[in-house]
Amino acid sequence: MVFKKIVSAVLTAAMAISFTGLSALAETTYTLGGVAHVQDQGDTEAVWNGETGELTLGSRGLSRRLEKINITFENNTGYGGGLEYRVHIQDYGWTEWLPAGTDAGTAGQSKRLEGIEIRLTGDLAAYYNVLYRAHIQDYGDAQGWVANGALAGTTGESKRVEEIVVKLEAKSAPSFSTSVIYHVHRQDYGWESDWKANGAVSGTTGQAKRLEAITLSISDPAVSGGIKYRTHVQDIGWQDWKCDGDLSGTTGMGKRLEAIQIELTGEMASNYDVYYRVHVEGFGWLGWAVNGESAGTSGLSLRLEAIQVMVAAKGSAAPESVAGISSVRPECSFSDADFDRIVSEGLYSGWITAGGSTYYIIKNADGTGSLANGVVNIDGTDFVFENGKLAPNQRIVSNNKIYYTDGSGNVYRIVDGDKPMVALTFDDGPTQYTSQILDILEANGGKATFFVMGCLVSGYPGTLQRAYNMGCQIGSHTWDHPTLTKCSADKILQELNSTDAAVQAIIGCPTSIMRPPGGAQNGTVASIIAQTGKPLILWSVDTRDWENKNSQMIINNVLNNVKDGSIVLMHDRLECTAVACQTIIPTLTAQGYQLVTVEELALLNGGMVPGGVYRSF
Numbered sequence: 001m002v003f004k005k006i007v008s009a010v011l012t013a014a015m016a017i018s019f020t021g022l023s024a025l026a027e028t029t030y031t032l033g034g035v036a037h038v039q040d041q042g043d044t045e046a047v048w049n050g051e052t053g054e055l056t057l058g059s060r061g062l063s064r065r066l067e068k069i070n071i072t073f074e075n076n077t078g079y080g081g082g083l084e085y086r087v088h089i090q091d092y093g094w095t096e097w098l099p100a101g102t103d104a105g106t107a108g109q110s111k112r113l114e115g116i117e118i119r120l121t122g123d124l125a126a127y128y129n130v131l132y133r134a135h136i137q138d139y140g141d142a143q144g145w146v147a148n149g150a151l152a153g154t155t156g157e158s159k160r161v162e163e164i165v166v167k168l169e170a171k172s173a174p175s176f177s178t179s180v181i182y183h184v185h186r187q188d189y190g191w192e193s194d195w196k197a198n199g200a201v202s203g204t205t206g207q208a209k210r211l212e213a214i215t216l217s218i219s220d221p222a223v224s225g226g227i228k229y230r231t232h233v234q235d236i237g238w239q240d241w242k243c244d245g246d247l248s249g250t251t252g253m254g255k256r257l258e259a260i261q262i263e264l265t266g267e268m269a270s271n272y273d274v275y276y277r278v279h280v281e282g283f284g285w286l287g288w289a290v291n292g293e294s295a296g297t298s299g300l301s302l303r304l305e306a307i308q309v310m311v312a313a314k315g316s317a318a319p320e321s322v323a324g325i326s327s328v329r330p331e332c333s334f335s336d337a338d339f340d341r342i343v344s345e346g347l348y349s350g351w352i353t354a355g356g357s358t359y360y361i362i363k364n365a366d367g368t369g370s371l372a373n374g375v376v377n378i379d380g381t382d383f384v385f386e387n388g389k390l391a392p393n394q395r396i397v398s399n400n401k402i403y404y405t406d407g408s409g410n411v412y413r414i415v416d417g418d419k420p421m422v423a424l425t426f427d428d429g430p431t432q433y434t435s436q437i438l439d440i441l442e443a444n445g446g447k448a449t450f451f452v453m454g455c456l457v458s459g460y461p462g463t464l465q466r467a468y469n470m471g472c473q474i475g476s477h478t479w480d481h482p483t484l485t486k487c488s489a490d491k492i493l494q495e496l497n498s499t500d501a502a503v504q505a506i507i508g509c510p511t512s513i514m515r516p517p518g519g520a521q522n523g524t525v526a527s528i529i530a531q532t533g534k535p536l537i538l539w540s541v542d543t544r545d546w547e548n549k550n551s552q553m554i555i556n557n558v559l560n561n562v563k564d565g566s567i568v569l570m571h572d573r574l575e576c577t578a579v580a581c582q583t584i585i586p587t588l589t590a591q592g593y594q595l596v597t598v599e600e601l602a603l604l605n606g607g608m609v610p611g612g613v614y615r616s617f
C-alpha cells in the first residue's frame with residue numbers, strides 16, 4: 001500500500017527530473033520556512049530558505065535525532081498547487097500525507113524520524129521539482145538529493161534523520177511526454193531512493209546485490225491504459241500479474257528476482273511498445289525483451305541485479321539504436337547443459353561465451369533461440385560462425401565466397417566467386433624486386449602467388465614473411481630450378497622437401513602447391529609430386545617477361561589476354577616485371593578483377609588434387 005502512494009505522487013510530479021541543473025536557481029519564487037523539534041534541544045527557532053532557495057531543518061555533527069518537522073510553503077510561482085509531506089517515525093511508521101504548515105512527528109516521546117517524503121501538488125508539480133536531502137545517522141549525506149515523493153532517509157534500518165534540506169527547482173521544460181517509471185528493492189539497501197525513468201539503470205551492477213521487488217508505472221500517459229508486470233521469485237516461481245504501482249516480488253524475505261515480464265495495457269498497448277532488459281548474475285546485460293517476453297532466467301537460480309525499462313511509440317526506434325543505450329557483449333560461461341537450455345528456450349539473445357567459444361544467440365519469433373551460423377551481419381559488421389561458434393582467424397568458404405576473419409571473428413576480407421578474379425604468379429624469387437611488387441599489391445588490396453626457389457629464401461626472410469602476412473601464397477619452385485623431367489624420383493622429392501624446410505623455417509608452414517621449372521612435367525613427374533600432396537600449377541597467360549624484358553610488352557600481354565580464372569606467369573627476378581606491375585595491378589583492379597592467390601581461385605572453382613596439373617580455373 002505504501003508504494004501505491006509514492007507512485008501517485010510521482011505521477012503527479014511528471015518525471016522529468018534533471019539533476020544537472022541543481023544550482024541553476026535564478027531567483028526563488030517561493031518561500032520555504034519551518035521549525036524542527038530536535039533531541040535534547042526541543043523546538044528550534046523558525047528559519048527560512050536563503051538565497052540558494054534551500055531550507056535547512058535540524059542539526060548535523062551533534063548526533064541528535066529529528067523528532068518533528070513543520071514546513072511552511074508560500075507559493076509565488078504563478079502556478080497553482082502546494083507542498084505536502086509525510087514522515088516515518090520510530091515504532092510508528094508512516095504518517096498520512098500532511099499539507100504544508102502541519103506538524104509531522106512527535107515531541108516528548110524520544111522517537112526519531114527515520115524517513116521523509118515531500119511532494120508538490122497541482123500544476124506546480126508539472127513545472128517544478130521538489131528536491132530534498134537527509135543527513136542520516138552513520139550514512140551522512142551519502143544518499144544525496146532525492147525528488148518528488150521519493151524516500152529520504154531509511155525505513156527498517158533504525159537510523160535517525162538528523163537534518164533535512166529542502167528546495168524547489170524549476171523544470172527545464174515541462175514535459176508531459178509519456179514515460180515509464182520504475183523503482184527497485186534490492187538486497188542490503190531496500191528501496192532505491194529515487195525512481196528511474198525511460199531506460200535509466202535501476203539497481204546495481206558489479207556489486208552482486210539481488211533485486212527483490214519492483215514497482216512500475218506510466219507517467220503522464222497520453223492515452224488511457226497502463227502497465228502490468230510479473231516477477232519470477234526464487235523458490236516461488238512466477239507471481240500473479242501486478243499493475244500500475246503495485247509491488248511485485250518480496251521484501252524482507254531475502255529472495256532474489258530471477259526474471260520479469262512487462263506488458264502495456266489498454267490504449268497504451270495499442271500505441272506503445274515497452275522494452276526492458278535485465279542485468280543477470282554471471283551474464284551481465286541480457287538482450288532487450290519487448291511486450292511480455294521473459295527477461296532473465298527461470299531455471300538457473302541466477303539473481304537479477306538491475307533493470308532498464310522504456311516505452312517507445314510503435315514504429316519508432318528500438319532501444320538498440322537509442323542514444324546512450326548500447327548493446328553489450330557479456331562475458332559469461334556456462335556448463336554445456338545450461339548453455340543448451342539458454343539457447344533452445346530463448347532465455348537470452350545476443351553475444352555469449354561458453355566453453356571458451358563465443359556465440360551469438362538469435363531469439364526466434366516463437367520465443368525459442370537459435371545460434372547464428374555462417375556469415376551474419378551484427379550491428380553492421382559481418383561475423384563468421386562455424387557450427388555456431390564465432391570463428392576467429394579463419395578462412396570460411398560459403399555461398400561461393402571466401403571470408404577471412406581476424407582475431408575477433410570480424411570479417412576483414414571477402415573473395416567473391418561471382419565476380420571475376422585473376423591469379424598473378426611470380427617465379428624464381430624472392431629477389432630485390434619482390435618487395436616492390438608487394439608494395440603495389442598492398443596499395444591495391446591485391447594478393448598474388450610467389451613460387452620461390454629454396455636456395456634463395458634464406459636471403460630474403462623478411463620479404464617472404466611479409467608476402468605471407470599480406471595474404472599472398474608461397475608456392476614451391478624447387479630448390480635450384482632443375483628440369484624435373486630429367487630428374488630421378490629421389491631428386492624431385494629432395495628438391496621439394498628441402499624447399500619446404502627452408503620456407504617453413506621462415507613463415508612457419510610448408511608450401512602446398514608447386515610449379516615445375518620451365519613448366520617441364522609429365523605423368524611420371526606428376527605422380528612423384530603427388531606423393532608430396534601438391535598439385536602442379538602451370539599458367540594460361542605467359543608474359544614472356546624473361547625473353548622480351550620489356551615492361552610495355554609485359555603489360556600488353558597481360559591486359560590483352562587475361563580473363564576470369566586466368567593464371568598469369570611472371571618472374572619477380574626481373575626489374576622490368578616489377579615496373580610492369582605498377583600498371584598491371586592497378587589496371588586489373590580498376591577493371592573489376594579480384595587479384596587472388598592460386599589457392600583462392602581453386603577454392604571457388606572445384607579445388608585441386610595432389611599431382612593434378614592446373615593451367616587456369
Ligand code: ZN
Nearest residue numbers: 427428517518
Ligand atoms: Zn622458373
